[in-house]
Amino acid sequence: MIVMKFGGTSVEDASAIRTVAEIVKGRAKKKPIVVLSACSGITNTLIRCAELAAAGKEKDAQSILKKDVVDRHFIIIQDLLNNLGHQDALIREINGFHDEISHLLYGISITGDLSPRVLDFVMSYGERMSTAIAATAMNENGVRAVLMDSRRLVQTNSSFGKAEPNMKDTAKRCEAHLLPLVEKGQVPVLQGFIGANERGVTTTLGRGGSDYSAAIIGTALNADDIEIWTDVDGILTADPKLVANAHRLKEMSFQEAAELAYFGAKVLHPSTLLPAIEKNIPVHILNSKKPQAGGTLIKSRIASSNIVVKSISYKRGITVLNISSARMLGSYGFMKKIFDTFSEHHTSVDLVTTSEVSVSLSIDYTPSLEALVADLEQYGRVQVQHNKAIMCIVGEKLRSEKGVAARVFGRLKDIPIDMISQGASEINITFVIDEDKVPHAVRELHDEFFSNVPAKSIFE
Ligand code: ADP
Ligand code: ASP
Ligand code: MG
Numbered sequence: 001m002i003v004m005k006f007g008g009t010s011v012e013d014a015s016a017i018r019t020v021a022e023i024v025k026g027r028a029k030k031k032p033i034v035v036l037s038a039c040s041g042i043t044n045t046l047i048r049c050a051e052l053a054a055a056g057k058e059k060d061a062q063s064i065l066k067k068d069v070v071d072r073h074f075i076i077i078q079d080l081l082n083n084l085g086h087q088d089a090l091i092r093e094i095n096g097f098h099d100e101i102s103h104l105l106y107g108i109s110i111t112g113d114l115s116p117r118v119l120d121f122v123m124s125y126g127e128r129m130s131t132a133i134a135a136t137a138m139n140e141n142g143v144r145a146v147l148m149d150s151r152r153l154v155q156t157n158s159s160f161g162k163a164e165p166n167m168k169d170t171a172k173r174c175e176a177h178l179l180p181l182v183e184k185g186q187v188p189v190l191q192g193f194i195g196a197n198e199r200g201v202t203t204t205l206g207r208g209g210s211d212y213s214a215a216i217i218g219t220a221l222n223a224d225d226i227e228i229w230t231d232v233d234g235i236l237t238a239d240p241k242l243v244a245n246a247h248r249l250k251e252m253s254f255q256e257a258a259e260l261a262y263f264g265a266k267v268l269h270p271s272t273l274l275p276a277i278e279k280n281i282p283v284h285i286l287n288s289k290k291p292q293a294g295g296t297l298i299k300s301r302i303a304s305s306n307i308v309v310k311s312i313s314y315k316r317g318i319t320v321l322n323i324s325s326a327r328m329l330g331s332y333g334f335m336k337k338i339f340d341t342f343s344e345h346h347t348s349v350d351l352v353t354t355s356e357v358s359v360s361l362s363i364d365y366t367p368s369l370e371a372l373v374a375d376l377e378q379y380g381r382v383q384v385q386h387n388k389a390i391m392c393i394v395g396e397k398l399r400s401e402k403g404v405a406a407r408v409f410g411r412l413k414d415i416p417i418d419m420i421s422q423g424a425s426e427i428n429i430t431f432v433i434d435e436d437k438v439p440h441a442v443r444e445l446h447d448e449f450f451s452n453v454p455a456k457s458i459f460e
Contacts, residue, residue: 001031001182002225005192005214008040009231010288011130014079020134021141023229023291024187028143030224031182033217035192036134037210038126039076043193045069049105050114050122058109062102070098073129080137093132097125116160120194120204124151127191127210135189144186153177154195154216156203163195163203167275170195171220178221190217211269215283219275226281228268229288234296235260235267237459238312242439243446247459249296249310256310256394257283257298259428263350263392264315273298302396307459308404309449310395314438315364318350318388320418321373324358325380335359337379345372350390351430353419360419362390362432388418389435392428393445399426411448412441 004027006020024032037043045068052061077090104122108114131147138145153173156163178188192210195203205212211228218226235257236246252260254277261268267285276283277300286295328334338359342349347366352359358380366372369384376382398404405422408429418432433441453459 001033001221001223002027002227003035003214003218003221003223004032004227004229005035005210006037006229006288007210007231008037008042010229011036011038011134012040014076016288017076017080017134017137018141019288019291020229021138021143023288024138024145025141025143026291028185028187031185032187033178033182033221033223034134034138034145034187034189035210035214035217036127036131036189037192038130039072042069042072042126042129043123043207046101046122046126047119049101050108050119053105053108054112054114056109056112058105061105061109065098065101065105069101069125069129070094073133076133080133082140086136086140090133090136094129097129101125117201120160120163121202123204124191124194124202127193131189131191138187138189145189146181146186148177148188148190150191150194150213151196151200151202153190154205154213156195156197156205158197158201158203160203162206163197165195165205165216166198167216167220169198170216174217174220178217205271206269208266208269211272215272215275215281218281219279222279223281226276226283227286228272228283229286230267231287231289232267232285233287233290233293234285235265235298235311237310237450238442238446239265239314242442246446247450247453248294249459250294251302252296252298252310253302253396254298254300255425255427256396257296259392259394259425260311260313263313263390263394263428263430265311265313306397308395308397308401309393309445311393312442312445312449313392313394314442315350315390315392316435316438318362318364318390318432318435319366319369320360320362320385320388320432321376322358322360322383322385323376323380324383326357327380328357328359334379338376341372341375341379345375347372351419351421351432353421362388362419385418387435388432389438390430390432391438391441391445392430393449394428396427398428405429407448408445411444415441 049061135145135147155166155169192213233248238246258273283298351362420431
């Protein structure tokens with residue numbers, strides 16, 4: 001049994017969904033379970049509608065909802081489905097969803113309150129619409145698809161907006177509800193990104209979370225393979241949006257890919273590999289627009305190679321906090337207090353560097369920066385730097401290779417570097433720069449490490 005996840009661009013319109021149906025049909029013997037994202041752009045549009053409603057612009061929100069969400073799905077239905085009965089049934093279903101979202105927007109505009117819990121509910125419609133349409137299309141194309149509701153399968157905690165699965169409950173539910181279908185030769189189709197807490201309230205796994213859904217379900221059922229179908233040929237040596245001639249990696253280790261995902265490579269949600277690693281399930285990254293492209297295989301053991309750096313990633317929108325205090329000098333317990341404060345504010349820290357009397361920490365997200373800073377100020381002077389980015393280079397060979405840091409920072413000698421971290425995992429070098437320097441830095445480093453890629457290497 002395999003899990004196949006298709007991202008937003010893979011279900012963006014009728015022709016993309018037709019291709020998905022073909023790809024799934026071609027894998028029928030492998031007993032696939034299909035996980036789908038919302039059609040590309042829909043999650044962003046739903047968020048925008050909710051935010052407009054909260055800002056008192058309900059009319060704008062409703063008109064965007066109709067034009068950019070509802071009508072877009074109607075067009076897909078009309079272009080995609082041959083059977084008029086199927087078309088009518090789906091149009092009725094989307095109209096029902098439209099009514100519900102419309103009422104939600106009205107409620108949000110009246111209260112002016114957009115809680116993470118309500119936002120999760122609003123966002124969930126994206127995946128619910130795409131899967132309803134795609135499951136019907138698959139049936140028309142000879143796949144025995146059965147639409148499922150992931151909220152009955154993926155059990156999470158109540159961290160709305162970034163929920164974590166309860167793997168035990170999820171496994172029980174997947175075994176009870178998915179395995180019998182798979183055994184009968186049917187193909188369950190489920191929503192990525194969404195789940196529900198123990199009281200059945202809708203949650204989401206964080207932006208880009210459909211990858212994580214696929215890994216959760218694959219791990220829960222001990223799948224043979226987890227396939228992530230997207231719009232690029234696999235994991236590349238850098239984001240192709242910044243480096244046009246980036247190379248595809250045929251193989252990566254779990255650790256390499258996990259570091260890349262954690263430090264921003266959007267091609268994989270950062271939590272995706274954790275469950276797969278636990279059960280040693282290989283993960284393939286594949287291109288739904290070019291199914292023959294070969295993709296990237298991520299697994300525990302990879303063939304050794306002489307390539308030192310495999311890929312470069314970046315994460316924008318980073319904030320750096322510098323805390324300085326003479327009290328740090330030679331004292332113990334200081335760091336604990338600082339980290340306790342981050343924990344109390346539900347804020348995870350990416351990079352840490354320390355000196356005699358100061359500590360710098362980088363964060364991606366905090367619910368309230370002012371409140372966090374106010375609490376940290378009891379320990380010293382706090383300086384906040386916005387608009388930063390984390391850059392990360394990854395490769396198993398960094399464990400043993402000398403002189404890589406010199407090449408990295410030599411090449412970037414014109415760019416101010418804020419924090420440097422090397423050695424934590426032994427396979428990455430990570431540092432912080434100004435956000436607006438990212439494209440330049442990525443291109444420079446790509447040129448440094450990949451301009452002389454040997455033929456017939458791990459790249460293509
Ligand atoms: P999906 O909607 O299929 O989940 P995403 O947009 O979330 O797709 O992820 C795919 C995108 O990730 C690519 O279009 C590419 O721009 C970006 N990306 C960033 N870093 C990398 C990388 N190292 N390799 C491949 N893609 C990358
Ligand atoms: N639709 C969700 C998002 O855009 C989840 C995903 O696509 O993976 O974040
Ligand atoms: Mg994604």
